[in-house]
Amino acid sequence: MKDSYLNDDFFSRLETLALNLRANLSGFFGGKHLVKTYGQTVEFSDYREYMLGDDIRRIDWNLFSRFEKYFLKLFTDERQMHVQIFLDCSASVGKVNPKKGAYAVGAAAALGFLAVHNMDKVSFKLMKGNRAEDPFGVLVGKNSFFRAISSLEDVAFEGDTDIAECVTTCPNVGSNDGLSVIISDFFTDSNWKKAVDYLTYKKRQVLLIQVISPEEQEPLYNGRVSLIDIESSDLADARNMKLRITRGLQLAYEEALRDMISDLKSFCNSREAGFLSVCTDKPIEKMLFGELLKVGIMA
Amino acid sequence: MKLLLPLGLLGLLGIIILILIYLLKPNYQQRVISSTYVWKLSLKYKRKRIPISILRSLLILLCQILIITACAFILADPVIREEVPEVGQERVVVIDGSAGMRTKYENKTRFELAVERAQEIAKQTADEGGVFTAILANPQANYLVERSGAENYDTVSQKLAELLGEEGNADDDKCSYEEGDIAGAVSLADRILMQNPAAEVTLITGTSYVGMDITDGKLKVENVSREGEWNAAILNAGAELVENYYKFWADISVYRSDGGGMNFLVRCMVKGANYYINSEGETVGPDGSPLVGNSYDTELTPTSVDGDLQMTSPSIFVGQSGDVVHVEWDTSDSENGNIYSYDSVWIHIDDGVQDSFDADNNFFLDGGMKQSVRIQYASSKPNIFFAGFFMGIRDTLRNRWTIDYDEVRNGASPEMEGYDFYVFERTMPATLPTDGVVLLVNPDKVPENLTGITLGDRITTEDPNGFLLAAGEPHPITQYITPENLPATAYRRILTYDGYTPLLFCGGDPVLLVRNEMNAKVAILCVETDFSMAGITYDFPMLMLNMFNYFVPSTVSQYLYEVGDTAALSARGPELTVSGGGQETTVDSFPQDYKFTRPGEYTLQQRISPEKAPIVENVFVKVSSKESDLFREEELRVKLSYQASTESSDYALLLYFASVLVGLLFLEWLLHSREGGL
Incomplete structure (x- = not known):
């Protein structure tokens, strides 16, 4: 049976949530995200003195009566953001462990739903090889979103992925207009840091979600094992390994994984990017309602 | 350390396999x-952890090699030989205590020689500072001294000396008249060997033993028999009644070391030829003269030897050692006196024949004169059930008893003395006789001297099936009978019965009472037998037979025993005196087992009542015919187990190796x- 998290019940529970994006993003007109710039909403924000060229209709005459100076009343602005979700479609994510792939798709769909639910634009970038495909284009509104995710469930996880190449060569990345999410297991030799740096350079809010399975978190096999990397081309591939897995090696594995996650986290912190590492044995709702809230991307 | 199975070290090849x-x-x-x-x-x-990992891997490999090594050593059965304590020489002496060791030659028995030899060995061992054990192989083998050190030599010497009687009196020796338990004695010696496998075991005997241990030299046998010993023996004897005249026979043999034969005189003498027991219980001859003492006054002449008629010479010739000659003395021959009864027959090898073993030179055939039992049946209305029964047992038990049965007829007065068994039916005498057993059947009154009994009403029933009887406590008189098979339509109630044992009940009332005391041997049966079908059932004669056997038991079941046999003694009187074999014993509870330990003639004497003469019976106890063969050869079937002690040591070492393995x-x-895995 195909693993899938995408159903009405799943999305209905997400309706109470909203993305909490940085306020210094500029975005596009017509959204619901409050930004630092002043706009035409009804929510008061600040006063400033009248300057030549300002619309005199916006002068607050009550203040003038009190201070005999002209002040303009400023209101907050609300913008539409563009949420770009880069989904790693390499074989390591979903070929060996379909549940892990479904988990990653579920996380991408959930973030996409939150975006369209808050009148943002969303686009799914499927990273395959060294390019990011955009099969659905920019999605606005729930109808187009649901049409897209029905296809998203059928995405094939194959080959390997160069995250940096995919992100940096992706057209229409935009600038200072929204959130970029990279969903992957980050078990790759490619320089994913370059991708984060690129997105940061583009002044986009960045979130990295690492999805790993319980077997990857704590391997249960031991003894003499020939480990075949699913992304390897053949048995002679350098990525394949022959190991005598002992308790000591298992401890080393756990330590290496721990250090790798720590490295991801510290790098993201240094770039003011969010980072989240989740295991697929944790319910996806807990990830959405718990971990993402902790990161601050959800409100 | 020594390996009992060195091939087990092939298991070390497993190390090579492990390395491979x-x-x-x-x-x-x-x-x-x-x-x-x-x-x-x-x-x-x-x-970073490689050094520790390599060390651990090496340790695992080392452990696995050691495990294989331990397994290989376990397979090889390693032992550490237990050090034999430095006690000098240890010797075990087994002295044969069989009857054959009483063989006497040149004034010394084999047993004396064996004891002297044991003393020599004990002395030699003590001088060497060794340990000495002596075992006497009597019918019940036992240690005389067990692992006694040189410091206890005096005790050892005394114990060995105690085996012999007074100077020249071999009868008091501790040597038995039975077969010795040589196998048991060797087993006892084996216990010593288990503690010290180096101990030297010597069996001192007169028998030639063969066996594996002897061949291997593990058991040293010293034979104390001598060239000049020989034995003329009466192996068995008997009496047969042929056409009303007795024919006596005996099996005679000779045993010599040189295998030769011998010619010697065997005599057969009869005591009380044609005597009988009169009405007073006295044994008298045809002329009425009483039998006096051991008067074996009738000597018979052999009538055949091994089937050949030999009418003239009483001398018997045995061709070669071990041959058995069958000798007969037939009294149907007028020369031998036509003997139709006798008291005792003494067959013996003539005193002039001086053989080395005299315990088998005499043979007595006792029990020739049957005891007489007189029975009187008195009834106002004689019942054929009783007459039929007593006449029946007169024939059935004629080999054991001479039964005189008298019936008082037509209102005649019954005799009140002189009988052994009185039966009174219906009409009771004024007083009961006191010199015999009295059975009262359906009494109409209580005799004066019958105390403790009170009679009640006569109980009858119209039921055609009658009353059913029920058994009281188990008793020899009621054994083998089923009371329900003895129905009665009328009985007389007994109100009190102090001193009596109730054996049968009818409707809760006792109907059969028994009392067996010196002057009161009384049974009361208050069922009216002529109103009952009891008489025609199997159970009635069985009840009467039980009663007869209970009050008039045979003293012994046979008159010939072997040394070591046990006889069940019974008596008609309160006590029985057994004399013979150099001792006298009085027995007062019956039946009583009595073991004969010496050969010879035993006298059993009892007194039934003060008024009557004591009853004297004789039985003869012979030695085993096997013991008569002084030069026999036997196989010793017991094997000494030297290895047992070392095996137990091996086991202990295996435990250590197993512990290391674990x-x-x-x-x-x-x-x-x-x-974390391989």
Whole structure:
């Protein structure tokens, strides 16, 4: 049976949530995200003195009566953001462990739903090889979103992925207009840091979600094992390994994984990017309602 | 350390196999995973621990090699020979205590020689500072002294000296008249060997033993028989009544070391030829003269030897050692006096024949004169049931008793003395006789001297099936009978019965009472037999037979025993005196087992009542015919188990190796668990 998290019940529970994006993003007109710039909403924000060229209709005459100076009343602005979700479609994510792939798709769909639910634009970038495909284009509104995710469930996880190449060569990345999410297991030799740096350079809010399975978190096999990397081309591939897995090696594995996650986290912190590492044995709702809230991307 | 199974060390080849297993890389289990990226990273961390890992791997390999080595040694059955304590020479002497050891030659018995030899060995052992054990192989083998050191030599010497009687009186020797338990004695010696396998075991005997241990030299046998010993023996004898005249026979043999034969005189003498027991219980001859003492006054002449008629010479010739000659003395021959009854027959080898073993030179055929029992039946209305029964047992028991049966007829007065068994039916005498057993059947009154009994009403029933009887406490008189088979339509109630034992009940009332005391041997049956079908059932004669056997038991079941046999003694009187074999014993509870320990004639004497003469019976106890063969050869079937003690040591060492093995297995498991798998 195909693993899938995408159903009405799943999305209905997400309706109470909203993305909490940085306020210094500029975005596009017509959204619901409050930004630092002043706009035409009804929510008061600040006063400033009248300057030549300002619309005199916006002068607050009550203040003038009190201070005999002209002040303009400023209101907050609300913008539409563009949420770009880069989904790693390499074989390591979903070929060996379909549940892990479904988990990653579920996380991408959930973030996409939150975006369209808050009148943002969303686009799914499927990273395959060294390019990011955009099969659905920019999605606005729930109808187009649901049409897209029905296809998203059928995405094939194959080959390997160069995250940096995919992100940096992706057209229409935009600038200072929204959130970029990279969903992957980050078990790759490619320089994913370059991708984060690129997105940061583009002044986009960045979130990295690492999805790993319980077997990857704590391997249960031991003894003499020939480990075949699913992304390897053949048995002679350098990525394949022959190991005598002992308790000591298992401890080393756990330590290496721990250090790798720590490295991801510290790098993201240094770039003011969010980072989240989740295991697929944790319910996806807990990830959405718990971990993402902790990161601050959800409100 | 010594290896009992050195081939077990072939198990060490397992070490080579283990190393080969380590050298030959085992097949890797293939596993497809999402990515080996983290595993590659982990190798950097793993490298830091390589020294500890190598050390652990070496320890595991070392443990496995040691485990295989321990297994190989366990297979090789390692032992550490227990050091024999420095006690000098240890000797075990087994002295044969069989009857054959009483063989006397040149004024010394074999047993005396054996004891002297044992004393010599004990002295020699003590001089060497060794340990000495002496075992006497009597019918019940036992240690005389067990592992006694040189410091206790005086005690040992005294114990050995106590085996012999007074100077020249071999009868008091501790040597038995039965077969000695040589096998048991050797087994006792084997216990010593288990403690000290180096001990030297010597069996001193007159019998030629063969066996594996003797051939191997583990058991040293010293034969104390001498060239000049010989034995003329009466192996068996008997009497047969042929056409109303007795024919006596005996099996005679000779045993010599040179295998030769011998000619000697065997005499057969009869006591009380054609005597009988009169009405007073006295044994008298045809002319009425009483039998006096041991008057074997009638000597018979052999009538045949091994089937050949030999009418003239009483001398018997045995061709060669071990031959058995069958001699007969037929009294149907007028020359031998036409003997139709006798008291005792003494067959013996003539006193002039001086053989080495005299315990088998005499043979007595006792029991020739049957005891007489007189029975009187008195009834106002005689019942054929009783008459039929007594006449029946007169014929059935004629080999055991001479039964005189008298019936008082037509209102005649019954005799009140002179009988052994009185039966009164219906009409009771004024007083009861006191010199015999009295059975009262359906009494109409209580005789004056019958105390403790009170009669009640006569009880009858109209039921055609009558009353059913029920058994009281178990008793020899009621054994083998079923009371329900003795129905009665009328009985007389007994109100009190102090001193009597109730054996049968009818409707809760006792109907059969018994009392067996010196002057009161009384049974009361208050069922009216002529109103009952009891008389025609099997159970009635059985009840009467039980009663007869209970009050008039045979003293012994046979008149010929072997030394070591046990006889069940019974008596008609309160006590029985057994004299013979140099001792006298009085028995007062019956039946009583009595073991005959010496050969010879035993006298059994009892007194039934003060008024009557004592009853005297004789039985003869012979030695085993096997013991008469002084030069027999026997196989010793007991095997000395030298190896037993060493095996127990081996086992102890195996335990140590097994413990080490378990420890190594635990250590190996611990190292594996620390490492987390292979």
